[in-house]
Amino acid sequence: MGNVLSYEKYREQFYAEFDEYYSTYPVDVEKETGTLDQETREKNPCKEKMKVYGLASRCKVHVFRNFPFYFELCTGRARNGLTASFPPEPGIGGEMMRENREIEREFFAFRDYYKDLNVFISFFFTDFAHHCIGYEKVLNYGLDGIIAQAQKKREQIEDADGRAFLESAIYGCSVLKEIAQSFSAEASRLADCERDDEIRENLLTIAETAGRIPAMPPQTFYEALNTIWFMREIVMGMEGIGIAIIGHFDRLLYPYYKKDVEEGRLTRREAKDLLSFALNLTDAKWDLRNHPPDGGANTAMTIGGCDKNGKLVYNEVTQMILEIFEEQELVNPKLQARISHRHPIAYFEKLGKIIAKGKNVLSIFNDEILIPANVRQGKELADVRLYVAGGCQEPLLSETEINCRAYIYVSLPKLLLLILGVGDRDFWIHESIERPDIHTCLSYAEFYACFVGKVRQIMYQVAKYFNRYEKMWYTYNPCPLYSATITGCIENARDMTQGGAKYNTSSFSPVGFGTLVDSLFAIKKAVFDDKNMTLEEMIKCLNSNFSDCERTRAFLVHRVDKWGRDSGEINQLASEISEDLSQILSGIPNSRGGWFESSLFTNTGYVSLRDTEATPDGRKQGEILSRGMGPSEAVGQTNISRIMEGLAKLRMENYPASAVLYLDFPFSPNNMDSTIFSAVIRSFLDVGGNVVDFNLTDATVLEEAQKNPERYKNLIVRVWGFSAYFTSLDEELQNEMINRNRAH
Amino acid sequence: MKGTIFNIQHFSVHDGPGIRTTVFFKGCNLKCAWCHNPESQNATPELMFHAKKCIGCAACVDACETKARQIVNGRLTHLHETCTDCGKCAEICYTKALEIIGQECTVEDIMEEVMKDIHLYNNSGGGITFSGGEAMLQIDFLEEVLKECKALGIHTAVDTAGNIPWEYFQRILPYTDLFLYDLKSMDCNLHQKFTGVDNDRILNNLIKLKKISPIWIRIPCIKNVNDSKKEMDAYCRYLQHAENIQRIELIPYHSYGESKYKMVGRSAEIFAQMDKQTSQIFQEKLEAQGLPVFNYC
Structure with missing residues (x-):
């Protein structure tokens, strides 16, 4: 290209420029854009959404001098724009939702009952955060191609709602084109009065490119990279929906890179500079130090894996990305690496190095499990091969799937307690479900059958409640523009919120699998098998939070086997429970014509549901629940090899929506041979794990950082599905990170 | 046949190459004053x-x-x-x-436990380390377990203080890929004073062993014990020109053992770690002999 800004040279200026600009956010844009008029509200939600797009066309664009890409539309959005929960985000993206605050109030009234009981936690009635633009469609056809497709479909159909959707999508795309033109004009204007040659060149490149892209399909590496960021940032601001995923980077970008290099347009160095700017965008835009968002910045990038024909993806772009992660201190994007036995050893070695250096932003996805797991659900192999991973670890088929994976965090241990009659208050009457009579159970098998049956009943009921709300999604905030990029929506002339996409799935996020396994095992062992106590005595201990029964608690904690700490029968039981849970949690219909899929993926719930009463494993009320599919940390020492041993016994193909193992290594970064970690990844592959997340921290260092935060400003830790500066976390989370580390 | 074992530690990353499982044998014929595993010393539970x-x-x-x-x-x-x-x-x-x-275990018990981590060994170039105590004091049992490991193609390492008959080495040599050989002090009197035995046999065994087997030397670095110039020079003289010595590890003294003494009803003698500076000098001296040094101090 000849005019790529050097990342090294401009890094500081770029960060400073972003910080200065975004520190004024959120800006009130109502004066420029106007606002939606409640009285003239369109009956058809997609038509109403067109008005929002109209507002967007009046928003100002902002071009950065020290940054090669154009992507900032001043929609009034927040600097830390998570767009994941109530209340709606500021700015035009939240306009439609703000017209209907009633849903919000109603939802919280419904939810609070279950939250108070610690049955589940939810912040929104659907997953509004973990989405992915159909980037490939935009890259291949440009907005013009998408408009043409929608226009053709509009001519073919009579249905008024379908036409309204298509018109809205077409209008949204044309507004995007206008916005690109505004970038072009603004960059030209800035170039005219720019004295610095390099910066002027940069502005002229933007001016020239924005005149064509993304109306037309990008032709170069730079144009393709810009298209991704343009779509992600601007569509998020206009739709008010969270586009957490920036795509399968190395797969999407490699062809452009290869062509540019072959034709002498681009050097590797320039490409790496462009990638560096692109990967730093989120960290530079967001305020992660002073006002860290509690769910992370939600930018996730997928690498590795394969293409739709099954051909391996591991190329020069993959390598540049891995180098950048090794060399720089990135909190975002989260690096989601897809692996298989077919990938070269060099790939594993580089991932091992990133772990060993304590970067703590990496999740590993096992293609050999996740691909068959999703195919088994009835999805086409070619589509499944293009899966990416959501804001945390939620798998999503890029281009074809709209899923909701992180919105209902259910406490599995609480379900057990409800069945034991602990902390159940008026639950059974409230739900009109018959309360089980467990005291008639003569064996563990009978007890367990009763548990499974009732859990199924409860989960169906919960799904039904959420589906009722999800049905309102369309009127609440349809997203025709985003929908237009997803296969199926234009074809079906239906918005994504109505199930227009090719696949429409949901899942619960069950919290406390390890705690549940340990608790059921304690009941099996101490009550039914060894008869150390009666069920009544156990229940009495739980009701009193083990006060006056410290001996019993000690016995349950230390003398009854635990998942991840011991082996043998406990692993067998864990396997049975995992099998049954995967069946209970999948197949329930959602409101979009799709179904629920099983997952063991945690996010925030293991902390926020800690008020779940005492559990039979000896955990007291207030102690955290276990995370993902991993062992409970409330009960002492676990060991990676024990966890792997247990993992090998579980059929992870039953978890298409991911079962995450969160591995915390109590090792100091840079102190360990990186081959240890690449070996752990490969072993994880060998035992058939699903998803694994790494966190390498030294508890002593964390404690130090807690005392002297100013000396540890760049210490990055993995919290759950996201990473953050350790010193920016609140004290409770900081302590949790330290305790978690001590548990290993 | 049974052996007495006091711990099997999975995911060991400091007892030989790769990710390993370390099997700790109970009983030792040295009584190192700084021993951080006092519960390993007696042969009985x-x-x-x-x-x-x-x-x-x-x-x-x-x-x-x-x-x-x-x-x-x-x-x-x-x-x-x-x-x-x-x-x-x-x-x-x-x-x-x-x-x-301390538990009595059969060879099968041990094999069942250690084989759980076969993926980790294969992927990391790791294996099994037999430590203690002094694993070689239970030579019959050790030989059987080693044979079993070798039959399964697993990399084996034996951690020893070397104070045992040479014949014992000969018995396990065919099944041992690597020896982790502890050298506490080069001075006969100091060795006697701090470990309860002199180092004649230890040094003689090492002379023979370094001709025929790969070895990692481990030196516990302890202030006022083996940090004198005289000691360091003696180590250098002794360890030079040995191709089979693949690395030398300088291990810091740590006080984790102190609380354990109380737990087994004995009192601990307190030592201090060799100064960082001294350990660096030591490292340089050894490196000057062409020896590969890993300094953990």
């Missing part, structure tokens, strides 16, 4: 008390047949002189605060 875990429920007092567990002035006490290490109290103890250290 013994009772260990973790005071921090104790909730004071006194279930052990009822269980004890020799009245070694008693409540004296309202406090739970342990009388080591009357205790026979019978383990009755450990059986009942609700928190495992009382624990019998």
Whole structure:
């Protein structure tokens, strides 16, 4: 290209420029854009959404001098724009939702009952955060191609709602084109009065490119990279929906890179500079130090894996990305690496190095499990091969799937307690479900059958409640523009919120699998098998939070086997429970014509549901629940090899929506041979794990950082599905990170 | 055939190459004053008390047949002189605060446990390390387990202090890929003083061993014991020109063992770690002999 800004040279200026600009956010844009008029509200939600797009066309664009890409539309959005929960985000993206605050109030009234009981936690009635633009469609056809497709479909159909959707999508795309033109004009204007040659060149490149892209399909590496960021940032601001995923980077970008290099347009160095700017965008835009968002910045990038024909993806772009992660201190994007036995050893070695250096932003996805797991659900192999991973670890088929994976965090241990009659208050009457009579159970098998049956009943009921709300999604905030990029929506002339996409799935996020396994095992062992106590005595201990029964608690904690700490029968039981849970949690219909899929993926719930009463494993009320599919940390020492041993016994193909193992290594970064970690990844592959997340921290260092935060400003830790500066976390989370580390 | 083992530690990353499982044999014929595993010294099973875990429920007092567990002035006490290490109290103890250290295991028991991590060995170039105590004191058992490992193609390492008959080395040589050889001091008197035995046999064995087997030398670096110039020079002289010595590890002294002495009813002698600076000098001296050094101090 000849005019790529050097990342090294401009890094500081770029960060400073972003910080200065975004520190004024959120800006009130109502004066420029106007606002939606409640009285003239369109009956058809997609038509109403067109008005929002109209507002967007009046928003100002902002071009950065020290940054090669154009992507900032001043929609009034927040600097830390998570767009994941109530209340709606500021700015035009939240306009439609703000017209209907009633849903919000109603939802919280419904939810609070279950939250108070610690049955589940939810912040929104659907997953509004973990989405992915159909980037490939935009890259291949440009907005013009998408408009043409929608226009053709509009001519073919009579249905008024379908036409309204298509018109809205077409209008949204044309507004995007206008916005690109505004970038072009603004960059030209800035170039005219720019004295610095390099910066002027940069502005002229933007001016020239924005005149064509993304109306037309990008032709170069730079144009393709810009298209991704343009779509992600601007569509998020206009739709008010969270586009957490920036795509399968190395797969999407490699062809452009290869062509540019072959034709002498681009050097590797320039490409790496462009990638560096692109990967730093989120960290530079967001305020992660002073006002860290509690769910992370939600930018996730997928690498590795394969293409739709099954051909391996591991190329020069993959390598540049891995180098950048090794060399720089990135909190975002989260690096989601897809692996298989077919990938070269060099790939594993580089991932091992990133772990060993304590970067703590990496999740590993096992293609050999996740691909068959999703195919088994009835999805086409070619589509499944293009899966990416959501804001945390939620798998999503890029281009074809709209899923909701992180919105209902259910406490599995609480379900057990409800069945034991602990902390159940008026639950059974409230739900009109018959309360089980467990005291008639003569064996563990009978007890367990009763548990499974009732859990199924409860989960169906919960799904039904959420589906009722999800049905309102369309009127609440349809997203025709985003929908237009997803296969199926234009074809079906239906918005994504109505199930227009090719696949429409949901899942619960069950919290406390390890705690549940340990608790059921304690009941099996101490009550039914060894008869150390009666069920009544156990229940009495739980009701009193083990006060006056410290001996019993000690016995349950230390003398009854635990998942991840011991082996043998406990692993067998864990396997049975995992099998049954995967069946209970999948197949329930959602409101979009799709179904629920099983997952063991945690996010925030293991902390926020800690008020779940005492559990039979000896955990007291207030102690955290276990995370993902991993062992409970409330009960002492676990060991990676024990966890792997247990993992090998579980059929992870039953978890298409991911079962995450969160591995915390109590090792100091840079102190360990990186081959240890690449070996752990490969072993994880060998035992058939699903998803694994790494966190390498030294508890002593964390404690130090807690005392002297100013000396540890760049210490990055993995919290759950996201990473953050350790010193920016609140004290409770900081302590949790330290305790978690001590548990290993 | 049975051996007495006091711990099997998975995911060891400091006991030889790669990710390993370390099997700790009970019983040692050295009594290093700084030993951080005092519970490894006696060859027979013994009772260990973790005071921090104790909730004071006194279930052990009822269980004890020799009245070694008693409540004296309202406090739970342990009388080591009357205790026979019978383990009755450990059986009942609700928190495992009382624990019998040392279990009799068969070769099959050990193999079942260590084979669980076969993926980790294969992927990391790791394997199994036999440590202690002094693993070679249970030579018959050790030989059997090593044979079994070799039959399965697993990399084996034996961690030894070397104070054993040369014939024992000869017996396990065919099944041992690597020796981790501890050299506590080069000075005969110092060695006698701090470990209870002199180092004649240890050094003689090493001379023979370094001709025929890969070795990693491990030196515990302890202030006022082996940090003198004289000691360092002696190490250098002794270790030079040995192709089979693949690395030398300088291991820091740490005080983790102190609390364990209390737990087994003995008192600990306190040492200090060799100065960082001194350890660097030591490293440089060894490196000047062309020896690959890993300094963990």
